[in-house]
Amino acid sequence: MATERPNQLFRNKSSKIAAIPMIVTALFVFVGGTIWTVVYSFTKSGLLPRLNWVGLDQYERLWATRKWLVAIENLVIYGICMLVLVFVIGFILAALIDQKIRFENTVRTIILYPYALSFVVTGLVWQWILNPEFGVESIVRAWGWESFSFDPLYNADIAIYGVLIAGLWQGSGLVMVLMLAGLRGIDQEVWKAARVDGIPTWKTYIFIVIPMMRPVFITTLVLVVTGIVKLYDLIVAQTGGGPGISTEVPAKYVYDMMFQANNLGQGFAASTMMLVTVALIVIPWAILEFGGSKNRG
Amino acid sequence: MNTMNNSVEIKNLDLQFGAVKVLQDLNLDIGKGEFLVLLGSSGCGKSTLLNCIAGLLDVTAGQIHINDTNVTWTEPSERGIGMVFQSYALYPQMTVEGNLSFGLKNAKLPKAEIAKRVKHASEILQIEPLLKRKPAALSGGQRQRVAIGRALVRDVDVFLFDEPLSNLDAKLRADLRVEIKRLHQRLENTMIYVTHDQIEAMTLADRIAIMRGGQIMQLGSPDDIYGRPVNKYVAGFIGSPSMNFFDGAIKGGAFTTGDLTIPLTGYDFASGGAVDGPATLGIRPEHVVTGELVDNAPVKVDVGVELIEPTGSDKLIDCQVAGRHFRVRMDGQADVAVGQKLRIGFDPGRASLFDAATEERL
Structure with a gap:
């Protein structure tokens, strides 16, 4: 009989062994790859990565490039509009479906369906719908509104x-489903209490139900924001960045630089900038959100 | 019927969900200041009835009057009711004060009036030290007190309670039960209280309505319901441990079951006198006497003790009478042992007789 406390390192051996491949992947691919990218962003690597240092030259060039500035501006416009609208539309759809409607499963499936499509398909479909030759414009003109x-x-x-329209069409369904799950988690007696208190439905949503759904909102926020930052395939399929450079986005800039302009150093600098931006947003928020968790129940 | 004294009147109420009839042709008058308890097992329609009175469910047919006004189609907030729920249903993101005042603010009451009512309610319920806290920082009993406070600040005549104590542990439940009774004595409001707990019902109610299958089986004072249950269901439902039943027959003014004959002298028949025919006799375990008291009992039986369940204050004895399982309640200090012979006695005047076919009281 062992009388001493067993070594903590050897407890749950099988689960620790099973976790090793993922730990290795995370360390080498995510952390290693990130460090490698940041390091090479300070070189003038072209077709192949080379360690010939140029200091901050790549960054100076990046912030002097109009295409990059347009890409950033587009991401901000798309990001803010997407974030606000997808939440509003998703929540309103969820609130409507929550009214014990008939054929709820069917409606929910229809609205969620676009999410099952890849961004490439969504982009192409909306390219056609918005095409003046055979899309919405030509249909309305055919009805007689010539101008x-x-x-x-x-x-x-x-x-x-x-x-943005295409992005909303695809993304609203997911937000709706998440919000619906959140709404279903609200105790029905809270609704009853609010009715007895004479609180109108919209006020009950804003002051009572939505604050109770905070965890669902945070999960949704993370999903939507990551979707916004990595916006790439929708652009490629729908507009190809055009007309001109008017729909360029940072992820596409990185890809173009690395694999088409044979300018790895510039691509690395752009992706490092994206990483820094995301970190600047996520780290303070994470500290705020999870840092105080020990003090709370 | 004197409508002036009734606080709530329910007339021919029907409620159906699709083809399912939840409430059927239900009539109930509740007097001003009365404490009425709706009691029944789950699925009997008691909570449904309360939700109809509150206006949270639309009725299929019939009318509901509160304070002599037809409120059948009035919004819950305009019916002059306050409601307390089983899960408290507090607004978790607001402080206790916010919970109490949110409805009033929304009704655009003057600030001074709101402050006065919140102060008054929190004094009565002794939740003043908690006003700045959020519901998550309160215990179950405190939360339910806040929920009662939210009904109190509405300054209404009718309070509805939907199993308010079911989420609390036994000790708190007993404490809060007393507080609700005290609150009723102080406020003299009409209170309608739904519960499945017969002790709550017996201790709180002026009148109890026992419900089953969407209908009221019996409406009466706790004494009435305990002493003179109208049918076998009510008799078995009320009282713990439950009543002992014997299937047998009435013949020539006596009840016969197996080898036991019980003279029915002293039994107060609901319909005049004894009619021969099959019947069921019910005797409450606590109405059975032992020891010296047996000498005065009209019916005496010798039994063997099979099992003893001590509960501290009482001892419950299992035995056989006329070939049937029978329970007797004895004093907690009584000196009995398993296997011992025991002489028991009871008075048919305190028993209940039911028709074997209709299960109605004879």
């Missing part, structure tokens, strides 16, 4: 909103 004009993808000033 009707709706061609966001062909107007450099608003092309990014054309992408």
Whole structure:
């Protein structure tokens, strides 16, 4: 009989062994790859990575490139609009479905369906719908409104909103399903209490139900924000970054630089900038959200 | 019927969900200041009835009047009711004060009036030190007190309670039960209280309505329901441990079951006199006497003790009478042992007789 406390390192041996491949992957691929990328962003690597240092030259060039600035601007516009609208639309759809409607499963499936499509398919479908030759514009004109004009993808000033429509169409279903799960988790007696208190439905949602759904909102926020930052395939399929450079986004800039302009150093610098931006947003938020968890129940 | 004294009147109420009839042709008058308990096992329609009174469910047919106004189609908030729920249903993101005042703010009451009502309610319920806390930082009993406070600040005549104590542990339940009774004595509001706990019902109620299958089986004072149950279901449902039943027959003014004959002298028949025919006799375990008291009992039986369940205050004895399982309640200090012979006695005047076919009281 062992009288001493067994070595903690050897407890749950099988689960620790099973976790090793994932730990190794995480260390080498994620952490290692990130460090490697940051290191090589300070070189003038072209087709192949080489350690010939140029200091901050790649970054100076990056922030002087109009394509990058447009990409950042587009990401901000798309990101803010997407975030606000997808939450509003998703929540309203969920609230409507929560009214004990008939054929709920069918409706829910239809609305969630776009999410099952890849961004490439979504991008192509919406490219066609928004095409003035055979999309919405031509249909409305065929009805007799000859001067009707709706061609966001062909107007450099608003092309990014054309992408936004496609993004919303695809993303709203997921937000709706998550919100619906959150709404279903609210105790029905809270609704009854609010009715007895004479609180109108919209006020019950805003002041009572939505605050109770905070965990669902945070999960959804993480999913939506990661979707926004890695926005790439939708752009490639729908607009290819055009007209001109009006719908460029950072992820596409990185890809173009690395694999088409044979300028790895510039691509690394751009992706490092993306990492820094995300870190600047996520780290303070994570500290705020999880740092105080020990003090709370 | 004197409508002036009734706080709540329910007239021919029907409620159906699709083809399922939950409430059927239900009539109930509740007097001003009365404490009425709706009692029944789960699925009997008691909570449904309460939700109908509150206006949280739309009725299929019939009317509901509160304070002589037809409120059948009025919004819950305009019916002059306050409601307390089993799961407390507090607004978790608001402080206790916020919970109490949110409905009033929404009704656009003057600030001074809100402050006055919140202060008054928190004094009565002794939750003043908790006003700045959130519900998550409160115990179950405190939360339920806040929920009662939320009904209290509405300054209404009718309080509805939907199993308010079912989520609390036994000790708290007993404490809060007393508080609710005290609150009723102080406020003199009408209270309608739903529960499945017969002790709660017996201790709180002025009148109890026993429900089953969407209908009221018996409506009466706790004494009435305990002493003169209208049918076998009510008799078996009320009382713990439950009543002992014997199937047998009435013949020539006596009840016969197996080898036992019980004279029915002293039994108060509901319908005049004894009619020969099959019947069921019910005797409560606590109405059976032992020891010297047996000498005065009209019916005496010798039994063997099979099992003893001590509960501290009482001892419950299992035995056989006329070939049937029979329970007797004895004093907690009584000196009995398994296998011992025991002489027991009871008075048919305190028993209940039911028709074997209809199960109605004879």
